[in-house]
Amino acid sequence: MNAVVAPTLKRRGLMLVLSSPSGAGKTTISRILLEREEELTLSISATTRQMRPGEIHGKDYFFVSAEEFDAMVENNEMLEHATVFDNKYGTPSEPVEQGLSSGKDVLFDIDWQGTQQVAAKAPNDIVRVFILPPSLQELERRLYARAQDSEEVVKGRMAKAADEMSHWAEYDYIIVNTDIEKSVADVQAILRSERLKRDRRPDLDAFVRGLRQA
Ligand SMILES: Nc1ncnc2c1ncn2[C@@H]1O[C@H](COP(=O)(O)OP(=O)(O)OP(=O)(O)O)[C@@H](O)[C@H]1O
Numbered sequence: 001m002n003a004v005v006a007p008t009l010k011r012r013g014l015m016l017v018l019s020s021p022s023g024a025g026k027t028t029i030s031r032i033l034l035e036r037e038e039e040l041t042l043s044i045s046a047t048t049r050q051m052r053p054g055e056i057h058g059k060d061y062f063f064v065s066a067e068e069f070d071a072m073v074e075n076n077e078m079l080e081h082a083t084v085f086d087n088k089y090g091t092p093s094e095p096v097e098q099g100l101s102s103g104k105d106v107l108f109d110i111d112w113q114g115t116q117q118v119a120a121k122a123p124n125d126i127v128r129v130f131i132l133p134p135s136l137q138e139l140e141r142r143l144y145a146r147a148q149d150s151e152e153v154v155k156g157r158m159a160k161a162a163d164e165m166s167h168w169a170e171y172d173y174i175i176v177n178t179d180i181e182k183s184v185a186d187v188q189a190i191l192r193s194e195r196l197k198r199d200r201r202p203d204l205d206a207f208v209r210g211l212r213q214a
């Protein structure tokens with residue numbers, strides 16, 4: 001008897017965006033997701049902000065000067081860019097294009113301004129997830145517990161949290177990050193079903209035609 005061989009169908013990569021007020025848990029969720037999802041690659045942003053202890057140039061961010069950042073924007077090298085908490089942040093386009101064309105999904109940890117720009121450029125490819133903290137008290141606790149920013153920076157970020165959260169309804173999915181394992185599982189469930197969407201699977205048409213003719 002012949003073994004049944006599953007057909008390999010191509011799929012268009014998607015752009016998975018995580019946004020949240022600072023400290024709600026995007027980076028933590030992203031790190032775990034990247035360990036568990038082989039077909040997912042991270043878009044590494046460029047930023048003018050100071051490197052935090054433990055951060056690595058080229059892994060967490062490309063840490064650049066304001067002049068270098070402006071030159072990247074001027075040369076049309078950014079998919080999106082914005083000023084967030086007094087620093088500039090942006091997504092270099094080329095690695096995103098490379099990731100998508102090699103069949104990977106690309107993960108973005110960007111704010112609502114960047115999300116709006118990516119959605120305007122690639123409305124069919126973007127999947128937007130907004131992460132909320134369980135409470136403001138817990139958000140503040142997490143920012144202090146991370147112990148990587150000064151009290152002044154934490155206060156500044158807390159002051160902007162309500163404004164950041166006012167954009168939640170622009171997102172496709174909302175996760176309240178109470179339990180980290182559950183939040184990661186929720187994002188994985190979103191990825192799994194978004195990957196199955198008919199519009200992202202250009203080979204399906206020919207495959208079904210073949211099935212009907214057999
Ligand atoms: N579900 C959770 N329960 C408890 N602590 C958490 C949870 N998720 C994240 N944290 C902790 O909260 C702190 C902030 O998380 P993280 O750095 O991932 O936030 P962020 O949204 O990426 O912030 P930013 O926007 O500033 O980069 C970290 O110390 C992290 O370990």
Ligand SMILES: Nc1nc2c(ncn2[C@@H]2O[C@H](COP(=O)(O)O)[C@@H](O)[C@H]2O)c(=O)[nH]1
Nearest residue numbers: 045081082084089090091109110111113114
């Ligand atoms: N629009 C963009 N926002 C970005 C990008 N990279 C990060 N961010 C957002 O900035 C804040 C602060 O990040 P932090 O690492 O300094 O704590 C956070 O909301 C990130 O999502 C980007 O390329 N574009």
